[in-house]
Amino acid sequence: MTDVWTVIVVVGVATVLFKAAGPVFLGRRALPGKVQSVVELLAPVMLAALVVTQTVGGDGELSLDARVPGVAAAAATLAVRRRAPLIGVMAIAAVVTALVRVVA
Amino acid sequence: MSSGEQAHRVRDGVRTALPLALGPLLFGLSFGVLADAAGIGAVAATVMSATTFAGSAQFGAVTVLDAGGTVVAAIMAAVFLNARYVAISVTVASIFPGGRTRRLVESQLIVDESWALSGRSGRFEWSILVGSGLLLYVLWVASTAVGTVLGDALGDPNGLGLDAAFAALFLTLLAPYLRGRRAIQAAALAAGITLVLTPVTPAGVPIVAAAAACLIGLKR
Structure with missing residues (x-):
């Protein structure tokens, strides 16, 4: 339990400081160009890594199971409609994966 | 501007965000369900939503912990995900009125959605950012709490394909980038x-x- 609370406190404090960075600390000063381009890529990079671990991550190994067709269906949905609602995409992935698990 | 006038404009901001309330509500419910499945506990999950108020980083941290990752890995994943708020908050630095403490508090209402809404007119508006941020905050914390209860009722989340649903969640957040x-x-x-x-x-x-x-x- 203490591990969880450590994460909550540290992430909470870091986020408060990040959000206050402009309005409280930096003011209107823009970030240096290179810092800006690196920071801008952090979110897509981390999200891509999370997609992979959540799709094929196993216990210290890659595991190709029913999650893969579910996530593929979600990706196909987003390819057709990039602005598809989050809950709809999640439901498609869940249903496809659950069906594959029932059949397999 | 008087404080009465400010309150009035914030109410307009709340109203601006109302039509978009369903998305964040379901997002919060999902976080509660995931946190419950990961064994984080209802209180901890709700406290995290109240203190971090940034969905993707919370999902990221809990996903890493759930997979058996270390505390340091979970913290780093979330911090990397949230570092974008440095860049985002700089773009709205000049719209916050008042002293440091007030700016510190109000800047916490910056989230992707409130930021995007507040800039819709072509220049960032404080009242929309704070109004929509307040509404999103209340929805986020409340729906997290409800989600943890829902998670209990759902039983084995993986049997329902919820593991794939959370991969799809990260994919959907990734798409606009x-x-x-x-x-x-x-x-x-x-x-x-x-x-x-x-x-x-x-x-x-x-x-x-x-x-x-x-x-x-x-x-x-």
């Missing part, structure tokens, strides 16, 4: 790093290592 060539390259590199490292490193390490892909931003 994949416009520029550089973002696509960086995301692909990060995915590659994660794939290669997953079989050979402890849980959580691949995600943290994948952050290095953002250094593509240094390339001209």
